[in-house]
Every structure is written in C-alpha cells, then in structure tokens.
Amino acid sequence: MCGILGLLLHSPTQDAAVEICEGLSLLQHRGQDACGVVTCAKGRFYQCKANGMVRDVFDKKAVSKLIGSMGIGHVRYPTAGSSAHSEAQPFYVNSPYGIVFAHNGNLTNTQDLKRFLDFEAHRHINTESDSELLLNIFANNLQKTGKFRINEEDIFTAIKDLMIECKGGYACVAMLAGFGIIAFRDPCGIRPVGMAVRHTNDGGNDYLFSSESVVADAAGFTEWDDVKAGEAIIITRTSVSRRTLVPNKTFAPDIFEWVYFARPDSVLDGVSVYRSRMAMGDLLAEEVRRVLDMKNIEVDVVIPVSTSQRWKHSAYSNRQVPDTSRVAALNLAQKLNLPYREGFVKNRYVDRTFIMPGQQMRRKNVRRKLNAMALEFSGKSVLIVDDSIVRGTTSKEIIQMAKDVGAVKVIFASCAPPIRYSNVYGIDMPSRNELIAYHRNPSQIAEALGADLVIYQTLPDLVRSVQQFNPKLEAFDCSVFTGEYVTGDIDEKYLEWVEASRSEKARLSAPVTEPSSSITIPRPNGHSNGLGGGLTAAMKQLAMEEEEEAMKRREAMVGCSGPMNGADDIVGLHNTFKVGSM
Numbered sequence: 001m002c003g004i005l006g007l008l009l010h011s012p013t014q015d016a017a018v019e020i021c022e023g024l025s026l027l028q029h030r031g032q033d034a035c036g037v038v039t040c041a042k043g044r045f046y047q048c049k050a051n052g053m054v055r056d057v058f059d060k061k062a063v064s065k066l067i068g069s070m071g072i073g074h075v076r077y078p079t080a081g082s083s084a085h086s087e088a089q090p091f092y093v094n095s096p097y098g099i100v101f102a103h104n105g106n107l108t109n110t111q112d113l114k115r116f117l118d119f120e121a122h123r124h125i126n127t128e129s130d131s132e133l134l135l136n137i138f139a140n141n142l143q144k145t146g147k148f149r150i151n152e153e154d155i156f157t158a159i160k161d162l163m164i165e166c167k168g169g170y171a172c173v174a175m176l177a178g179f180g181i182i183a184f185r186d187p188c189g190i191r192p193v194g195m196a197v198r199h200t201n202d203g204g205n206d207y208l209f210s211s212e213s214v215v216a217d218a219a220g221f222t223e224w225d226d227v228k229a230g231e232a233i234i235i236t237r238t239s240v241s242r243r244t245l246v247p248n249k250t251f252a253p254d255i256f257e258w259v260y261f262a263r264p265d266s267v268l269d270g271v272s273v274y275r276s277r278m279a280m281g282d283l284l285a286e287e288v289r290r291v292l293d294m295k296n297i298e299v300d301v302v303i304p305v306s307t308s309q310r311w312k313h314s315a316y317s318n319r320q321v322p323d324t325s326r327v328a329a330l331n332l333a334q335k336l337n338l339p340y341r342e343g344f345v346k347n348r349y350v351d352r353t354f355i356m357p358g359q360q361m362r363r364k365n366v367r368r369k370l371n372a373m374a375l376e377f378s379g380k381s382v383l384i385v386d387d388s389i390v391r392g393t394t395s396k397e398i399i400q401m402a403k404d405v406g407a408v409k410v411i412f413a414s415c416a417p418p419i420r421y422s423n424v425y426g427i428d429m430p431s432r433n434e435l436i437a438y439h440r441n442p443s444q445i446a447e448a449l450g451a452d453l454v455i456y457q458t459l460p461d462l463v464r465s466v467q468q469f470n471p472k473l474e475a476f477d478c479s480v481f482t483g484e485y486v487t488g489d490i491d492e493k494y495l496e497w498v499e500a501s502r503s504e505k506a507r508l509s510a511p512v513t514e515p516s517s518s519i520t521i522p523r524p525n526g527h528s529n530g531l532g533g534g535l536t537a538a539m540k541q542l543a544m545e546e547e548e549e550a551m552k553r554r555e556a557m558v559g560c561s562g563p564m565n566g567a568d569d570i571v572g573l574h575n576t577f578k579v580g581s582m
C-alpha cells in the first residue's frame with residue numbers, strides 16, 4: 001500500500017508541484033519510507049525523490065524546481081525489494097517517448113517478468129522493485145507499436161497487454177512526456193485509485209488521480225469517480241478517454257483498506273471509510289456482548305488504542321493519522337451502553353508503526369507513541385478496541401501498559417478477524433510465522449498477548465460493515481483472513497518463496513533463490529551487512545536494522561547512494577533531468 005497521485009492543470013502556465021506535494025502529504029499514511037514527484041513542462045521531466053516523509057523531502061526550494069502544469073507523485077511503503085533510495089518512485093524510462101510511473105500494489109509473477117524483460121525484451125532492470133518491472137512491461141508494449149507518435153488507442157492496447165502479462169495487485173499512475181497522464185487498476189481492482197475534476201474560471205478543467213478521495217476534497221475537486229477494475233483512463237490537455245480493458249474478472253478490492261489503510265474521510269469504491277468503521281464497531285459490539293455474556297465478564301470502560309490529533313508541522317499542514325480504532329470503539333461503546341474513555345494518549349510526532357520497516361523499530365515506536373493514563377485504567381476491567389491485530393506488536397505493548405497502570409482485567413477486541421495468512425498484493429505481511437494468530441486460537445492469542453480475553457470481529461460481519469454501503473461490491477480480497485487469493489494463481493510454493501525472501505528472518509540469512517529460477521534475491525540495499533560471525537540472531541537483527549536506518553538517513557541526505565533507476569544522476573537530491581519533447 002503506497003499513495004499515488006497525478007495532476008493535470010488546464011492552464012499550461014501554472015505549476016502543478018505545490019498541489020501534488022500537498023496531495024501527497026494527505027496520502028502520507030499510506031507510505032512513510034520515501035516519496036517523489038515528477039513534473040513535465042514543454043516535454044521535459046523534472047524530478048525530486050528521496051527517502052523520507054513529504055514534509056522533509058519537499059522544501060520550498062525543491063518544489064520551486066518542479067516546473068510544469070502536469071505531474072505525478074508517490075509515497076512509498078515497500079513491499080518488494082528494499083527501502084533503498086533507488087527504489088523510491090516515480091520510476092523513469094527514456095524510451096519510448098519518456099515515461100514516468102508510480103505504483104501501489106505488488107506483483108506476484110516478478111520472476112517471469114524479469115526473465116521476459118531480460119531474455120526477450122532486452123531491457124535492463126536495475127533494482128529489485130516490482131514497480132520497475134511494471135513500468136518496463138508498459139514501455140515495452142508501447143515500443144511494440146513502432147510509432148514515432150502514439151495515440152490513446154496505442155496506450156489502451158499497451159495497458160491491456162500489461163494487464164494480461166502482470167499478475168497481482170496494482171493501481172498505477174503514469175505520465176508520458178508532452179502527452180498527458182494515465183491511471184489504471186488491475187483486473188480485480190485490489191488497490192484503489194480514482195479521478196476527480198475541478199472546473200476552472202476560464203471554462204476549462206483540471207484533472208486529478210489519487211489513491212484516496214480525501215485529496216480531491218481538500219483541493220476543491222469534485223465528481224470523484226473510482227477507476228474501475230481493469231480500466232484505464234488517459235487525460236490529455238484536450239481529451240479524457242476511459243476504457244475497461246479486461247472486463248471478466250471479479251471486482252474484489254482489498255477489505256483491509258477500510259479496516260486500516262485509508263483515511264476515515266475518504267470514500268473508496270462508493271463506501272465511506274468512516275461509515276464502514278462505525279459499522280465495524282456496531283457489529284463488533286454484538287460479538288463482544290455475546291462473548292462477555294457467555295463468559296460472565298463485566299466491563300467498566302471502553303478504550304480505543306489511540307487519540308485523535310491534527311497538527312501543523314510543516315508547509316503541508318492538516319496531516320491527520322487515521323487513528324482507525326477510535327471511530328469503531330465509540331460506536332461499540334454506545335451500543336453496549338458503556339463509558340468511552342481516551343485512556344491512551346498518542347505522541348503526535350511518532351508515525352504509523354505497522355508500516356515501519358523492521359520489528360525492532362515497530363516495537364520501540366509503540367512505546368514512544370502511546371502513553372496510558374492511570375486514572376482511566378486503575379482498578380478497572382477495560383475493553384481495549386483496535387482496528388486489527390497483525391504481529392501483535394501494538395496490542396502486546398499496550399496490554400502490558402494497561403496492566404502496569406493498574407487495570408485489573410484487560411479484554412482486547414479487534415475490528416478485523418484473526419490475520420493468519422500472508423498478503424501478496426501490497427501489504428508487507430510476507431510471513432505467516434510472524435502473525436500472532438498463525439496456528440493459534442483466540443485463547444492462545446490472548447495468552448501470547450498477555451490479555452485476559454481477545455474478541456475478534458467475524459469475517460461475515462466485517463464484510464457486512466463495508467458491503468452494506470454499496471451492495472454492488474460483491475467480493476473483497478480477504479486473503480489475510482482466509483488464505484484465499486482473489487487472483488487465483490497463488491500457490492504454496494509462491495507463499496513459501498515470499499516468506500523465505502521477505503520475512504524478518506530472511507534478512508539474517510543467505511540470499512534466496514526464486515522458485516524455478518536461477519536469479520538470486522540480494523539482501524536489502526544490495527550490500528553485505530558487514531557483521532561478524534559471533535553475534536546472536538537477535539543482535540544481528542538489531543544491528544541490521546540500525547544499519548538500514550543509518551543507510552536510509554545517509555541516502556536521504558545525499559540523494560542517491562544506491563543503484564540508479566533510470567532517472568537518477570549523481571547531482572544529488574533535487575536532480576532535474578531532461579528528455580526530448582514529443
């Protein structure tokens with residue numbers, strides 16, 4: 001799950017960069033590792049990208065160099081490759097025509113694509129990012145037209161072929177130099193992207209593509225319309241063309257977008273995230289009541305995992321972390337007629353922990369992020385509500401915190417069912433073994449977390465929480481709960497490979513060979529960790545993570561210290577590159 005954005009302004013004399021950066025800051029909750037923007041003016045591209053948050057990478061000087069009235073942007077949460085600067089997006093290829101590309105999701109046939117691009121298309125791939133492969137497949141398909149100038153028809157054909165060739169989850173935005181911006185969504189519509197319009201005073205239209213509708217609302221765009229599964233939209237200065245290219249698959253957006261990823265003030269595929277979370281609280285209340293009655297347990301107070309906040313921290317103000325569990329917890333408390341109290345106070349300067357790289361970093365940050373107020377816990381039987389329990393990092397820490405400040409009983413309720421399976425479509429949950437619910441029943445989970453009782457939402461109720469607001473949504477990707485993958489092509493061998501190559505453990509072991517391939521996956525950042533042989537696994541893990549953090553800091557400072565990805569040069573962070581105009 002990353003954030004993607006595209007903007008084309010009606011006036012060719014206006015710059016798009018400021019609005020793109022503001023939009024990206026509204027999508028920051030979708031990716032905190034790296035961000036980037038590429039704009040286009042008179043057929044030339046201008047780029048700025050680096051590891052770090054939008055507020056850190058895009059200062060006034062950087063934005064002022066991004067000229068041009070159209071552009072695309074990206075915030076990254078890595079699910080393939082590493083966190084290296086070279087894998088920050090948008091990606092660029094100069095041929096054909098000059099293309100930049102930003103991707104949210106994850107491909108599941110990367111080894112086949114890699115082989116094809118190498119042996120048949122003869123395209124050089126310089127990183128481990130699946131998004132670089134996706135871009136090169138798109139470029140190769142456009143190249144096949146052999147045309148000096150292309151049109152919409154050629155682009156639709158290229159994307160249609162891409163949708164047949166590329167498996168997995170992908171919502172993408174692209175820009176062709178001097179031509180326009182493009183958005184498309186995989187045939188199951190697993191990841192979100194939509195479009196909106198802003199009517200200008202001189203009778204023209206500005207166009208926006210964004211992962212979430214909140215960006216459109218904030219920038220005065222209206223007529224939000226989701227890109228359909230298997231559909232592509234091409235916007236030039238003179239036309240908007242849209243076409244469903246692969247119509248026969250089941251539309252199955254990832255239900256975890258409503259559970260955790262998206263902001264509550266967004267509407268995804270016709271369903272308000274906020275309303276769906278209220279419904280999650282209502283339905284979870286019924287399950288909580290049933291279990292508490294059955295076990296004859298009394299609860300004094302309902303406490304969500306975090307508190308709301310808004311802050312002005314940078315040029316891009318009004319950033320708001322989703323704080324997913326609050327909406328549901330409030331409804332749950334009302335339904336059960338129990339007091340609702342904000343027992344945990346959040347340090348607003350610590351970001352989302354689940355999307356942080358490395359377990360050590362995630363654990364450290366839960367404590368830094370949340371503080372339990374003794375007066376709400378002491379001597380009470382508390383029901384803590386969170387949106388989900390994944391690795392158990394957050395819940396374990398806060399259950400302990402609640403006990404430390406005197407809670408006599410801690411019951412933990414989750415708005416999502418137990419998560420027992422890997423995600424392969426763009427959420428970094430590669431390893432079943434790392435999931436607290438894997439091979440555990442609720443009472444074993446409670447024991448592992450240190451809670452007196454854990455209560456989960458049922459899957460039918462979770463589906464109902466979203467579906468009731470748009471009955472046209474007939475299916476969802478619920479693979480993390482069921483192990484059933486909507487693309488229908490994920491087998492045990494693939495899951496084992498993902499697990500072996502991307503789990504926490506994998507980082508400590510030797511490179512992994514991909515299934516039925518001789519290609520090796522290098523360590524994160526493609527370099528040796530330089531550790532001696534006498535360290536314990538835990539010490540190695542910590543040292544690796546610290547080294548990675550330091551590496552990221554160094555990379556963010558100098559702009560590009562890793563391998564290049566087409567557009568990079570060695571002039572530093574705010575590099576500008578130029579390509580021939582069309």
Ligand SMILES: O=P(O)(O)OC[C@H]1O[C@H](OP(=O)(O)OP(=O)(O)O)[C@H](O)[C@@H]1O
Pocket residue numbers: 260305306321322323324325351352353354355386387388389390391392393394395
């Ligand atoms: O079981 P875990 O592995 O800890 O993952 C689940 C937790 O991670 C997320 O919080 P996060 O801090 O990322 O974001 P938030 O501030 O939106 O709650 C989510 O809301 C859960 O609290």
Ligand SMILES: NC(=O)CC[C@H](N)C(=O)O
Pocket residue numbers: 001002076077078079080081087103104105106107129130131426427
């Ligand atoms: N979370 C995402 O959407 C990640 C996009 C892409 N797979 C990457 O790792 O950069």
Ligand SMILES: [Mg+2]
Pocket residue numbers: 305306324386387394
């Ligand atoms: Mg949370």
